[in-house]
Amino acid sequence: MSSVQLNRAMFALAVAGLVVAGLLWYWHAQNAEVPCTTAGCDKVAQHPTSRLFGVPVAAYGTLFYLSFALLCAVRPSVSAEKQRLFAHLLLLWGSTGFVVSAYLTYLELFVIHAICQWCVVSAIIATALFALSILAWRQPAVLTIPSEA
């Protein structure tokens, strides 16, 4: 995978995560019933751990995915030196997302005892972002845009 494709893949995943987290945040804010096929979504959404410092966890998730997508979007335009920094930032962000997702999945399984399909989707996306951010970090720093090379 070329560095540009890899960057686009991360961007697309981050946007998908943004949609999932944004929906969860919206439902949480509206106190709406969460559409669910795993029967555990409302239990998870109503659990005290679904808020941190009074803010829904989904809101943090939304900001996480949004910032990840923005990093990917801005990355091709920064100078060669800064691209290395962006790769580090993406890896840092990717690993943070992975660790937080793993912790939230642990909460679902062993504390709340309910599984929410949306959280599972988000955890899969966060894991994939983490894997791709490792790949991006290992690649040559400078993104070569074919049309502008």
Next chain:
Amino acid sequence: MKSETRFLLIMLGLVLVLGAGLAALNYYTRPPKPPEVNPTEVKLSDVLAPGRPEKGNPNARVVIVEFSDLQCPSCRRGSEVVEQLLLKYEGKIRLVYRHFPLDIHQRARMYAQAAEAAHRQGKFWEMQDLIFNEQEADEKRIEEFARSLGLNMEQFRKDMKSREVMMTVAQDMAVGQRFGINSTPTYFLFVGDKGQMIRGHTSLAQEVEKAMEGE
């Protein structure tokens, strides 16, 4: 800014605008929430209205106000429970009926109007029993019921489609909605002016027995 960044930012912007638009659409088209009324603070006068069908002792301190749907199987079973309670505590209970035909029951509103039209000729409970016995009855069958009860058919047909009868049913429903009723049967059980809402008929007998202990 390079074209790649511009492309990705436009994509992100599209997703955000679309998401915000859908959220706004969803927010502004959501059904209005029924005003929150604490069911423990229901007053008898809030759920009574003159001229509703009623049974039992009109001066009893224990009053059951029933919101029911004549096409709902659970309401049929509920009416049997209420019937037994009226027998068991004869002279100590007053029962008042109010319509709450649910949209999911295609004929519930027609049944409500038929029962209300029968009520105008003093045969509400008889019509209720006939409908409950045959919850698939169509309009022709309802007319047979009315005939078997010896109702004035011309008047019955006229009443059933009349504005007054439809308004009565609608007013009953509006009262129910005000108290957040969303299923049938729902009962309000009063001892004096102190009332509680009971959803479904399963705990009704138990609650009435509890209320009777204090009487």
